[in-house]
Amino acid sequence: MNKFLEALNSGKILLSDGAMGTELQKRGLPSGACPEEFNISHPEIIKDIHRDYFLAGSDIVETNTFGANRARLKLHGFENRVKEFCIAAAQLAKSVCPDGKFVAGSMGPTGELLEPLGTLPENEAYDIFAEQASALEEGGVDVLYIETMMAPEEATTAVRAAKENTKLPVVASMTFELGNAGLRTMWGIDVKTAAEKYAEAGADVIGANCGKGFDEMIAIIKELRPLTKKPIIAQANAGIPEWIHGMSVYTETPEVIAPKAEELIKAGVNIIGGCCGTGPDHIKKIKEILDRQ
Amino acid sequence: MNSRERMNKAMHLQTADRVPLMCQLSIGHYFLHSGIDPIDIWFTSEGFAEALVRLKNKYSFDGVLVNLPGRDPDYKNYIAKIEKNDDGSIVRWKNGNYTVVPKDDNPHYYQNDGSRYFPSFDQINPDELFYVEPWDLTDITYPFTWGFENEVRPFDNFFPDYHHDTIKKVLERSKGEFSVHSEVFSPWSQFLELLNYEYALMAIMDDPVKSKACLERLTLGAIALGKEQAKCGVDAILISSAFAGAGLISREHYQEFVLPYERKIIEEIQKDFNIPVYTHTCGSIGDRLDLMMETGTNGIDTLDPPPLGTVELEEAKKILDGKVFIKGNIDPVNTLLQPDEEKVRKDIEWRLKTGKPHGGYILSSACSIAPYTPPRNIEILIELTEKYGKYE
Amino acid sequence: MxxxxxxxxxxxxxxxxxxxxxxxxxxxxxxxxxxxxxxxxxxxxxxxxxxxxxxxxxxxxxxxxxxxxxxxxxxxxxxxxxxKADLKGSGTIIMGTVKGDIHDIGKNIVSMMLRSSGFTVIDLGIDTKVEKFIDAIKKENADIVGMSALLTTTMGYMKVVIDKIKEEGILVKTMVGGAPISKAFASEVGADGYAKNATDAVKLAKQLIGIEVKENKIE
CATH class of the missing domain: 1.10.1240.10 (Methionine synthase domain)
Structure with missing residues (x-):
C-alpha cells in the first residue's frame, strides 16, 4: 500500500504545512512574478521553505506548483514548462524530505470557467490536470492535493484526471464561505454536495482549504464530518488579510489559532494544516497541540 | 561518555549520548586563530599538533584530523633566511627555492624561478612510484623524495621516521579522551597532484593502461602509510579523495580510476586493523554515492550541499542510513562564513535533526572551515549539538 | 566531398x-x-x-x-x-585567478571554451594582482575581465579588482566564477555577471558584449 495512505490509516492525525505563497513573498518573490518559476531560478529558497515546515513538525509539505498548470502558466508565457516546473518542484521537496515524511503535489484551479458557463471544454480541463498530475508523479510526489476548488465541474474533472493518470492517492478540498445560504463555495456548492461530488470522482481524502480563517473552518468540518466516512483535510487561512502599510497582513497569530486548531482536531480532521498567511510558527503551534494529544 | 567513545559509536553506526561534533579546519584557520606562528604550524610537528589540540578544545570538537605529515626536525638547517611582509612570510631555502607562507592560507613551495615543478607523464616510470605527498615541504618531486633529502628511499622503508610525529604527539595529548584521525591520499589524488591536474586528466584519456599502472603503484604506498598510521594507534583513517567528484570526472571514470584502488586500500588496512576507514570527496558526489559505498568505505565525509555540491543531507541519509556513517554537511561558505548567526543556527538545527536518527551521524562542516570563518559561528556548534543532538 | x-x-x-x-x-x-x-x-x-x-x-x-x-x-x-579581424571576432577577454589562488583548472577550462567560441583570451595565469589586471585591460583594450577563485581566502580579492576598475572609470565588463562563488556574492562585489560553469561563462560573455545567444540542445 502507498506509504502515505498507510500513515493516514494508522489513525494518527497528519500535520500538513502552511502557506507557500506568503512565504515566497517574504523571501523576495516580486508581486506579479510567476511563483512556479522560482522552482527553476531560486531552488534554494523553495527548499528553505520546505525545510522550515519539516523542522516545524510538518508530516507533509506541498510542492510549489499550485498554479503550475498550462492555463495558469500561460499568463506568464510559460505554458510549455508545466512538466519542467512540476518535476523540479517535486524533486526539490523530495530532496529535503526526511525519511517517513511526505511530499504532496499541489494542484490549484485553472483560473478559467468550464463550458457551458465559460469557454474551457471539459476534456481540455481534463488534459490540463492530467498533464500536471503526471508530471508531479514523475517528479516523485507521494500524494496529490487538489485544492481551493470552487466550481464543481472543474473540481471533479481535476480529481478524475489525477486518479486516471497516476497511481497516487488524491486529497481534494474546496473553499467555502459563510453567507446567507450557509456554507457555500463561490459557485454555490454546499458542503454536502461537495463531499458527494468528490467521493464520486474518487478522491481518497476530502475537505476544505483557504477561506476566512479557523473559525469558519471549524464550522465547515463540523458540518462535513457526519456526512462522510472518508478522511478529512482542513487547511485554514490565518484569518482575513488586513491592509497595513501597503501590505496585506494576515492577522491571526500562532497564539490566536492555537485553541481553534485544537477545536478543529476535536471536530474530527485527519490532516490539518494551514493555508494563506500561516507560516512555520503556526505549524509549530499545531504540532505542540498534536503532541499533547 | 568521552569524546572518543562518542565518535566510535557514531562511526560504528550506533547512537551515543549525543551526536558527535568534529569539523576539519582549513590550515589558514589554524594560522589565524590558534595563536601559534604559521611558520611553526607548517614546518614543525609540535606546532601543528599544538594548533590541532588548541582549536579542538576551543570549539569542543570530539576529534581531530591530523592532515599534515610530520616534519623533519632539522628543517631549519635548510633555511637561508625568512622575509616577513604584510601578507605573511617567505622562507628562502639554501637551495635557492622558496616557500610562500601566507598569514591566512596554505603555504606553497616554488622553484627559484617562481614556477612549480611537475614531471611530465612521459617521464614517469610507474615502477618508481610509491606514494606522493602533496603537502611535503618541497612540493612534488620525482622520483619522490622527502623534504630536502636527495636519496630515493627504498619502498620497504619509504616513510621517514619523523613522518608520524604529529600523529604521535596528538595521540599523547589525547590519552584516549578524544578521537584522532589520520589521512592518506587516494591514489587518484596523488596522481593528479603528481602531474598537475590537467595533465593527469588528459593522461587517463591518452594512456589508460599506463595511468592504471601508476595508480596501482600509488595504492601500495597508500596501504603502507595507512598501516603505519594504524600501528601508531589512530582511531580512524580518512582517504582524501578530493578530485573524484562529478565536477571533474564521470561515473565511468570513477569506476575505472578511483573505485578499485580505494577499495584495495580499505581492504588491506582492515585485514590487519579493526578501525574505520572513510572517504572525503569534495563537490558534486550526489550521483555516485552508490559507487563510493562500493569501495567498502565505512563513512562519507563532506557531502557538500548545493550550491557547493549536490548532496542534501535528507537524501544522503535515506541512501546511506545504516550502511555507512555520515560526516558533514554544513555549508562552510554559504552558512559558516556568513556573519548571519540566525541562519547558522537554523542550518545547524535542521542538519542535527535530519542526521541524528538511528545514529551514524557526525556533525561537521562539509569541506573544511574557511580561514576567515568567524570563530563565534564555530563556537555555537557545540551549543546546538547539546541542544538538538542528544539521544533520549 | x-x-x-x-x-x-x-x-x-x-x-x-x-x-x-x-x-x-x-x-x-x-x-x-x-x-x-x-x-x-x-x-x-x-x-x-x-x-x-x-x-x-x-x-x-x-x-x-x-x-x-x-x-x-x-x-x-x-x-x-x-x-587579426578573423581572430578578434567576438571581443577580448582578460582571464586570471585572483591573488593568492594557485588553482587554475577551472579558469583554464573557461579560457579554452571562450577561445573556442571565437573570443581572444589573454590568460594572466594564477595569483594575479590588481595592477596586472588593470595593465592588461588597458593594453589589450579588453571588453571583459573574467576572474576565478577556488579558495574562500582569495574570493574577496575580486572586489578589490572590481573596485579599482570602477575607480579608474575603465569601461570593461566583469564576470566571476569558481567553486565558492555564488550569484549573490557576485552581485555583492559588483560584478556584471556570474557563471557557474564554463559553458554558461561563454553564454554570459556573449551576453555581456551584446551578442545574441541561441539555446542549443543536443540529444
Whole structure:
C-alpha cells in the first residue's frame, strides 16, 4: 500500500504545512512574478521553505506548483514548462524530505470557467490536470492535493484526471464561505454536495482549504464530518488579510489559532494544516497541540 | 561518555549520548586563530599538533584530523633566511627555492624561478612510484623524495621516521579522551597532484593502461602509510579523495580510476586493523554515492550541499542510513562564513535533526572551515549539538 | 566531398583526436579552403558540441581537455593564415585567478571554451594582482575581465579588482566564477555577471558584449 495512505490509516492525525505563497513573498518573490518559476531560478529558497515546515513538525509539505498548470502558466508565457516546473518542484521537496515524511503535489484551479458557463471544454480541463498530475508523479510526489476548488465541474474533472493518470492517492478540498445560504463555495456548492461530488470522482481524502480563517473552518468540518466516512483535510487561512502599510497582513497569530486548531482536531480532521498567511510558527503551534494529544 | 567513545559509536553506526561534533579546519584557520606562528604550524610537528589540540578544545570538537605529515626536525638547517611582509612570510631555502607562507592560507613551495615543478607523464616510470605527498615541504618531486633529502628511499622503508610525529604527539595529548584521525591520499589524488591536474586528466584519456599502472603503484604506498598510521594507534583513517567528484570526472571514470584502488586500500588496512576507514570527496558526489559505498568505505565525509555540491543531507541519509556513517554537511561558505548567526543556527538545527536518527551521524562542516570563518559561528556548534543532538 | 571533411574535422575535435584534427585541417587547406572557413565550419561547431555536452554532464573535464587540445593544434596551423579581424571576432577577454589562488583548472577550462567560441583570451595565469589586471585591460583594450577563485581566502580579492576598475572609470565588463562563488556574492562585489560553469561563462560573455545567444540542445 502507498506509504502515505498507510500513515493516514494508522489513525494518527497528519500535520500538513502552511502557506507557500506568503512565504515566497517574504523571501523576495516580486508581486506579479510567476511563483512556479522560482522552482527553476531560486531552488534554494523553495527548499528553505520546505525545510522550515519539516523542522516545524510538518508530516507533509506541498510542492510549489499550485498554479503550475498550462492555463495558469500561460499568463506568464510559460505554458510549455508545466512538466519542467512540476518535476523540479517535486524533486526539490523530495530532496529535503526526511525519511517517513511526505511530499504532496499541489494542484490549484485553472483560473478559467468550464463550458457551458465559460469557454474551457471539459476534456481540455481534463488534459490540463492530467498533464500536471503526471508530471508531479514523475517528479516523485507521494500524494496529490487538489485544492481551493470552487466550481464543481472543474473540481471533479481535476480529481478524475489525477486518479486516471497516476497511481497516487488524491486529497481534494474546496473553499467555502459563510453567507446567507450557509456554507457555500463561490459557485454555490454546499458542503454536502461537495463531499458527494468528490467521493464520486474518487478522491481518497476530502475537505476544505483557504477561506476566512479557523473559525469558519471549524464550522465547515463540523458540518462535513457526519456526512462522510472518508478522511478529512482542513487547511485554514490565518484569518482575513488586513491592509497595513501597503501590505496585506494576515492577522491571526500562532497564539490566536492555537485553541481553534485544537477545536478543529476535536471536530474530527485527519490532516490539518494551514493555508494563506500561516507560516512555520503556526505549524509549530499545531504540532505542540498534536503532541499533547 | 568521552569524546572518543562518542565518535566510535557514531562511526560504528550506533547512537551515543549525543551526536558527535568534529569539523576539519582549513590550515589558514589554524594560522589565524590558534595563536601559534604559521611558520611553526607548517614546518614543525609540535606546532601543528599544538594548533590541532588548541582549536579542538576551543570549539569542543570530539576529534581531530591530523592532515599534515610530520616534519623533519632539522628543517631549519635548510633555511637561508625568512622575509616577513604584510601578507605573511617567505622562507628562502639554501637551495635557492622558496616557500610562500601566507598569514591566512596554505603555504606553497616554488622553484627559484617562481614556477612549480611537475614531471611530465612521459617521464614517469610507474615502477618508481610509491606514494606522493602533496603537502611535503618541497612540493612534488620525482622520483619522490622527502623534504630536502636527495636519496630515493627504498619502498620497504619509504616513510621517514619523523613522518608520524604529529600523529604521535596528538595521540599523547589525547590519552584516549578524544578521537584522532589520520589521512592518506587516494591514489587518484596523488596522481593528479603528481602531474598537475590537467595533465593527469588528459593522461587517463591518452594512456589508460599506463595511468592504471601508476595508480596501482600509488595504492601500495597508500596501504603502507595507512598501516603505519594504524600501528601508531589512530582511531580512524580518512582517504582524501578530493578530485573524484562529478565536477571533474564521470561515473565511468570513477569506476575505472578511483573505485578499485580505494577499495584495495580499505581492504588491506582492515585485514590487519579493526578501525574505520572513510572517504572525503569534495563537490558534486550526489550521483555516485552508490559507487563510493562500493569501495567498502565505512563513512562519507563532506557531502557538500548545493550550491557547493549536490548532496542534501535528507537524501544522503535515506541512501546511506545504516550502511555507512555520515560526516558533514554544513555549508562552510554559504552558512559558516556568513556573519548571519540566525541562519547558522537554523542550518545547524535542521542538519542535527535530519542526521541524528538511528545514529551514524557526525556533525561537521562539509569541506573544511574557511580561514576567515568567524570563530563565534564555530563556537555555537557545540551549543546546538547539546541542544538538538542528544539521544533520549 | 569537402562537406564530409568538415564533419569529420568537427568529429575529431569532439573526440579529442589531435592527430586527426591536424590531418584534416591540412587536407582542407590543400583543397584551397580558407582558414576562416575551416575555423567556422569545422573547428567551432565541434567545440560547440563539446561545450553543450559538458554543460549537460554527458562528458567531463578529461574529454573537454583533449578536445581543446585538438582544437588548439589545428588553430596553431590556421593562426598565421587568419587575419587579426578573423581572430578578434567576438571581443577580448582578460582571464586570471585572483591573488593568492594557485588553482587554475577551472579558469583554464573557461579560457579554452571562450577561445573556442571565437573570443581572444589573454590568460594572466594564477595569483594575479590588481595592477596586472588593470595593465592588461588597458593594453589589450579588453571588453571583459573574467576572474576565478577556488579558495574562500582569495574570493574577496575580486572586489578589490572590481573596485579599482570602477575607480579608474575603465569601461570593461566583469564576470566571476569558481567553486565558492555564488550569484549573490557576485552581485555583492559588483560584478556584471556570474557563471557557474564554463559553458554558461561563454553564454554570459556573449551576453555581456551584446551578442545574441541561441539555446542549443543536443540529444
Amino acid at each position: 569537402t562537406e564530409e571533411i568538415f564533419k569529420e574535422l568537427s568529429q575529431a575535435v569532439i573526440d579529442g583526436n589531435k592527430d586527426k584534427s591536424i590531418e584534416l585541417t591540412n587536407k582542407l587547406l590543400e583543397l584551397g579552403i580558407d582558414a576562416k572557413t575551416i575555423l567556422d565550419f569545422g573547428l567551432l561547431p565541434g567545440m560547440d558540441v563539446v561545450g553543450i555536452r559538458f554543460r549537460d554532464n554527458i562528458i567531463f573535464v578529461p574529454q573537454v581537455l583533449i578536445s581543446a587540445r585538438a582544437m588548439k593544434s589545428s588553430l596553431a596551423i590556421l593562426e598565421p593564415l587568419l587575419s
